[in-house]
Amino acid sequence: MKLYIYEHCPFCIRVRYVAKMLHISLQEIIVDYHDKETPIQLVGKKVVPILIKDDGTPMLESSDIIDYLISLKHDYVASAPAETTLQWQKKAFPLLQRIGYPRWLSLNLAEFSKEESHLAWVANKQVAELNFDHLLEQTAEIVKHVEALANEAEQLLNFNGTDTQASLVDQAIYYSILSGVSCEPTINWPEKLQHWLNIQSENLALPLLKLY
Numbered sequence: 450m451k452l453y454i455y456e457h458c459p460f461c462i463r464v465r466y467v468a469k470m471l472h473i474s475l476q477e478i479i480v481d482y483h484d485k486e487t488p489i490q491l492v493g494k495k496v497v498p499i500l501i502k503d504d505g506t507p508m509l510e511s512s513d514i515i516d517y518l519i520s521l522k523h524d525y526v527a528s529a530p531a532e533t534t535l536q537w538q539k540k541a542f543p544l545l546q547r548i549g550y551p552r553w554l555s556l557n558l559a560e561f562s563k564e565e566s567h568l569a570w571v572a573n574k575q576v577a578e579l580n581f582d583h584l585l586e587q588t589a590e591i592v593k594h595v596e597a598l599a600n601e602a603e604q605l606l607n608f609n610g611t612d613t614q615a616s617l618v619d620q621a622i623y624y625s626i627l628s629g630v631s632c633e634p635t636i637n638w639p640e641k642l643q644h645w646l647n648i649q650s651e652n653l654a655l656p657l658l659k660l661y
């Protein structure tokens with residue numbers, strides 16, 4: 450199966466997390482950020498992740514793709530994310546944007562390897578309330594909120610030693626968002642959470658979006 454992705458995309462990271470945890474090998478295709486044609490030809494709009502199943506049919510929506518991958522390995526229906534995880538995610542998305550939007554361009558991600566991709570990113574993401582220079586100036590304030598969120602994630606991941614008791618679907622959500630904020634080096638991470646992120650990144654060969 451093929452998975453069309455951007456490396457920075459949290460919805461793609463959560464699908465990749467689940468596939469790797471289930472040992473399902475996917476051919477990952479990184480779409481140039483400015484390339485509208487490839488996704489439009491596949492599904493009629495510019496969006497990733499897109500899974501192309503073995504029968505050639507495309508599938509959209511990270512949560513549907515994750516349910517599908519789980520159904521390939523297990524004969525139970527995947528559990529929905531916990532309500533606490535969804536509430537955490539709702540608070541986390543604005544912070545992910547504020548940290549990630551002005552920084553991901555500097556990470557040498559494959560979707561941004563061309564000049565046109567940079568321009569398309571800025572044109573698409575830099576709006577008045579998300580001005581990249583202003584966001585960078587507000588780093589200390591944003592980092593405080595991210596640290597509070599990281600502490601909450603550590604509680605919600607419910608570690609027993611170094612292992613989390615959270616479901617696979619919940620883990621994927623936490624990993625995908627925390628990976629995206631890892632690009633800011635001044636964040637103080639709670640110890641167990643940081644250990645888990647580093648171990649998962651290494652074991653799954655799913656690098657955190659780090660600058661450093």
Ligand SMILES: N[C@@H](CCC(=O)N[C@@H](CS)C(=O)NCC(=O)O)C(=O)O
Binds near residue numbers: 495496
């Ligand atoms: N609900 C979709 C959301 C997917 C989504 O928003 N993908 C973003 C990347 S993170 C995208 O393709 N945006 C188009 C763009 O940035 O041009 C899912 O869960 O898969």
